[in-house]
Amino acid sequence: MRIELSGKTALITGSTKGIGYAIAKHLARAGADVIVNGRTSSGVDHAVGSLQGEVPDANVTGATADVGTPDGCDALVASVPSVDILVNNVGIFGPQDFFETPDATWTEFFDVNVMSGVRLSRAYLPGMVEREWGRVLFISSESALNIPPDMIHYGFTKTANLSISRGLAKRVAGTGVTVNAILPGPTRSDGFESMVGTGEDADETAEEKARSFVMEHRPSSIIRRAATVDEVASMVVYAASPQASATTGAALRVDGGVVETIA
Structure with missing residues (x-):
């Protein structure tokens, strides 16, 4: 199966590194015109340059905006008024005991992991519906179903992604627009490897750790x-493709079988 996305514009939030970059x-x-997003111009410029080096024929541009804030989302939409594929990837995570997690942390995680996708979907979905084609993807997590006791504040935001994506899929039913959630498991992104560390044994590789x-x-x-970031990205590309036109309102797992369910 060859996926062809020429003529489609894709915006990926939080895409200067890690899963978003992949x-x-x-x-x-796959041929899409890609818009890289990040909070700093230097990070965006570096990612755009790296992508142009890896995919020489690609049309890659950057859009600097902090989508964890209302003003940042407004600025992004002003600079990029229309897209065909929206990947709500931006997210933050980190372990912290429930009893030591203040309100400010809960609010920050909610704003970045949930409201960024809400605001951008609200901005871009009407145009997709009008054109009778579009793809909205929320990067959730297996932690949405398998809530980690040391990251409850993170898990609840990923469960929210599932609720929003399912509800939006119903809201735009029959329009040619699909909305889905992707559920990675532990993935060797920059953030994951930073959290895991290099290991007590200096001879232990990052993969082994x-x-x-x-x-x-x-x-x-x-x-x-x-998993690798490329394995997660492959699922996203399929879900964004014309071939996935009958897949909507779904929670597509790339979790390595972590979640104990066959459904």
């Missing part, structure tokens, strides 16, 4: 390793 790269390889983390903290994993 999504931008794979969408560009990630595997050890998975086996200790996600022992239900069937692949028994962390």
Whole structure:
């Protein structure tokens, strides 16, 4: 199956590195015009340059905006008024005990992980409906279903992503626009590797440390390793494709089998 996205414009929030960068790269390889987003001009410029080096024929541009704020979302929409594919990828995470997590942290996680996608979907979906084609994707997590006890404030935001994506899919039913959520499991992104660290054994590689983390903290994993950012990006590209026109309102797992369910 060859996925062709020429003529489509894709905006990926939080895409200067990690999963977001990989999504931008794979969408560009499929022919989409890609807009990279990040909070700083230097980060955006660096990512755009790297993508142009990796995918020389791609049309890649940047849009600097902090989409974790209402003003940032407004600024992004003003500079990019229309897209065909919206990937609500931006997110923050980190362990913290429930009893030590202040209101400000809950609010920050909600604003970045949830409201960014709400605001941008509200801005871009009407145009997609009018054109009778569009794709909105929320990057959720297996933590939406398998709430981590040390990151409850994170897990609830990812569950919210599932509710919003399912509801929006129903809201735009029959229009040719699909809305889905992607649920990665432990993934070897920059943020994940920073959280996991290099390991007590200096000879332990990042891959081995990630595997050890998975086996200790996600022992239900069937692949028994962390996924790569490219594996997550491949699912996103499919969900964004014309071939996925009958897939909507879904929670598409790239979790390595961590979630203990066959449904």
